Amino acid sequence: MSVSNQQIADLTKDATEAANLILEHIENGDVIHVSSHVDADGISAGGIMGKALLRAGAMFRLRLERWMDEKVADRIAEENAALTIFTDMGSGYLDLLGERLAKKDVIILDHHQPVAEAPSSFVQVNPHTHGIDGTRDISGSGVAYFAAKALDKKNIDLACLAVVGALGDLQDKNKERKLGGVNKVIVQDAVKSGFLEVETDLMFFGRETRPIHQALARTTNPFIPEISGEEDKSLAFLVNLGIKPKRNDTWRALRDLSSDEKKTLLSAIADHLVSKGLGGDIVSDLVGDVYTLTTEEPWTPLRDAREFSVLLNATGRMDKAGLGAAICMGDRKKCLEQATQVIQDYRGTITRYLRWVTEKPERLEEMESIYVVRGDGFIDEKVLSPVCTILSTTLTQLGKPIIAYATISGEDQVKISSRGSEPLIQKGLNLGDIMQFAAEKYSGRGGGHDVAAGAQVPIKNVEAFLKLVNDSVKKQLAGEQIGN
Ligand code: C5P
Ligand code: ZN
Numbered sequence: 001m002s003v004s005n006q007q008i009a010d011l012t013k014d015a016t017e018a019a020n021l022i023l024e025h026i027e028n029g030d031v032i033h034v035s036s037h038v039d040a041d042g043i044s045a046g047g048i049m050g051k052a053l054l055r056a057g058a059m060f061r062l063r064l065e066r067w068m069d070e071k072v073a074d075r076i077a078e079e080n081a082a083l084t085i086f087t088d089m090g091s092g093y094l095d096l097l098g099e100r101l102a103k104k105d106v107i108i109l110d111h112h113q114p115v116a117e118a119p120s121s122f123v124q125v126n127p128h129t130h131g132i133d134g135t136r137d138i139s140g141s142g143v144a145y146f147a148a149k150a151l152d153k154k155n156i157d158l159a160c161l162a163v164v165g166a167l168g169d170l171q172d173k174n175k176e177r178k179l180g181g182v183n184k185v186i187v188q189d190a191v192k193s194g195f196l197e198v199e200t201d202l203m204f205f206g207r208e209t210r211p212i213h214q215a216l217a218r219t220t221n222p223f224i225p226e227i228s229g230e231e232d233k234s235l236a237f238l239v240n241l242g243i244k245p246k247r248n249d250t251w252r253a254l255r256d257l258s259s260d261e262k263k264t265l266l267s268a269i270a271d272h273l274v275s276k277g278l279g280g281d282i283v284s285d286l287v288g289d290v291y292t293l294t295t296e297e298p299w300t301p302l303r304d305a306r307e308f309s310v311l312l313n314a315t316g317r318m319d320k321a322g323l324g325a326a327i328c329m330g331d332r333k334k335c336l337e338q339a340t341q342v343i344q345d346y347r348g349t350i351t352r353y354l355r356w357v358t359e360k361p362e363r364l365e366e367m368e369s370i371y372v373v374r375g376d377g378f379i380d381e382k383v384l385s386p387v388c389t390i391l392s393t394t395l396t397q398l399g400k401p402i403i404a405y406a407t408i409s410g411e412d413q414v415k416i417s418s419r420g421s422e423p424l425i426q427k428g429l430n431l432g433d434i435m436q437f438a439a440e441k442y443s444g445r446g447g448g449h450d451v452a453a454g455a456q457v458p459i460k461n462v463e464a465f466l467k468l469v470n471d472s473v474k475k476q477l478a479g480e481q482i483g484n
Pocket of ligand 2: 041042088111139140141169
C-alpha cells in the first residue's frame with residue numbers, strides 16, 4: 001500500500017512526542033524500563049531503543065518478553081519505573097496495561113492492531129492510528145527507529161536494524177519480495193547512511209558466501225520439501241540438473257551461476273514443488289530484493305538482512321534473546337560465535353519438526369476452512385511460530401489458513417500460531433481478530449495481524465477453540481462478521 005507524506009509526518013510527530021518524553025526522563029536521571037517482544041522484530045526494536053538510550057546517556061534496562069498477559073503486566077507494573085517503553089508490543093494489550101500503568105509514563109512503539117483507546121497518560125506511536133498498514137508497511141522496529149531518529153538524527157545508522165526487523169516480520173511477503181510503505185523510507189535512510197545495499201536477485205541464504213547446495217538448503221521461504229534443511233539432497237538436486245557445484249576444487253556460490261543456470265535452477269524447483277503437490281508459482285518468492293548490510297563481514301550471518309533476522313529469531317526462540325539484542329547493539333566476536341551456534345541448533349530443531357509434520361499427510365489435518373497441526377507432545381512451543389510460518393509459505397496454494405498448536409511446558413495452556421496468505425486476506429480473512437475473539441471466548445488471550453496471529457488457551461478448550469476458529473474463518477471468507 002502506498003503511504004502519503006502526511007501519514008509519515010503524522011507518525012513522525014508522535015515519535016517526536018515519545019522522544020521528548022524520553023529526554024525529560026533522562027534529564028531527571030530516571031531509570032527507564034524497556035520491554036520488547038522476543039521475535040526478530042522485537043529484538044531489533046529493543047536493540048534500536050537500547051542503543052539510542054545508551055547514546056543519549058540514559059540509565060535503562062531492557063527485557064525481552066515471550067508474550068504479554070496479566071502476569072507479565074503485573075510484573076512490569078511492580079517494577080514501578082518512572083518511564084516504561086514497550087517496543088513491538090503493547091497496543092494489543094492496551095486494556096491490561098491501562099489498568100495497571102494508567103498513572104505512569106508509558107510509551108508504546110508498536111505496529112500491532114490497538115485493541116482499545118490508549119489512556120491519556122500513554123504516548124502511543126502506532127501506524128494503525130494514522131491509517132497505515134502495520135502488517136506490511138512498518139514493523140515494531142520501524143516504529144522504534146522513528147522514535148530513535150526523533151531522539152537524535154545520528155541514529156540514522158540504526159535504520160538497517162529496522163530493515164532486519166521488518167524482514168523478520170515477513171513484511172516483504174508480496175510478489176516482488178520488496179519492502180514498501182513506510183519501510184521504503186527506512187530502507188532509503190539505511191542506504192543513505194551507507195550501511196545497506198539493495199539489489200534484485202535470487203534470494204537464497206548466503207548467496208555470496210556459501211556453496212550453492214548449502215544456500216539452497218538454508219532457504220525456507222518458501223519451504224521446499226526435501227530441499228529446505230537437507231544439504232545432501234540439495235547437492236544431489238543440483239548435480240541432477242547438470243549444475244556443477246564446484247569449479248576446479250572450489251565450491252561455487254550462487255553469485256557464480258550464469259543467468260541460464262539460474263533459470264534452469266528456478267524452473268527445476270518449480271517442477272519439484274508441483275511434483276510435491278504444491279504450486280510451482282511460489283517459486284517467484286525466490287526472486288526479490290536482497291538487502292545487504294555492507295559493513296558486516298561477508299562470511300557472517302549478519303551480512304544478509306534476512307539471514308540476520310533468522311539469527312535474531314533463533315536467539316529469541318532458543319532462550320538467548322539477550323544475545324540477539326547485544327548483537328543489535330553492536331557486540332560481535334564472542335556474541336556472534338555463540339549466536340552462530342544457536343542458529344545451528346535452531347535450524348536442526350526446526351528441520352526435525354518440519355520433517356515430522358510433512359512425513360505423514362494426516363499431521364496436516366484438514367478441516368472445512370482451516371488446516372490444523374497438532375504439535376502437542378511433539379513440537380516445542382518455543383519454535384511453533386517459525387514452524388507455522390515456514391509451513392505457511394508452501395500452503396498459499398492450498399487456500400486455507402494454517403493453525404498450529406503446542407503445549408506450554410509447566411502450564412495447562414497451549415500456544416497457538418496461525419498464518420494466512422495474501423489471497424485470503426483480500427477475501428476478508430483477519431486472523432488477528434479471529435484469534436482474539438476465539439481465545440477470549442474460551443478463557444484465553446489472542447491477537448496479532450490479519451496474516452499472522454497467535455493465542456494462548458487452556459488445553460481443555462482446544463477443540464472448542466479450533467471449531468470456533470474454523471467457523472469464524474468460514475464466516476469472514478463469506479463476507480460475514482464473526483461473533484454474530
Ligand atoms: O506467536 P506467533 O508468532 O504465532 O504470533 C503471531 C503474531 O501474533 C505476532 O505478531 C504476535 O505478537 C501476535 N500475538 C498476539 N497475541 C497473542 C499471541 C500472538 O498479539 N496472544
Ligand atoms: Zn513485530
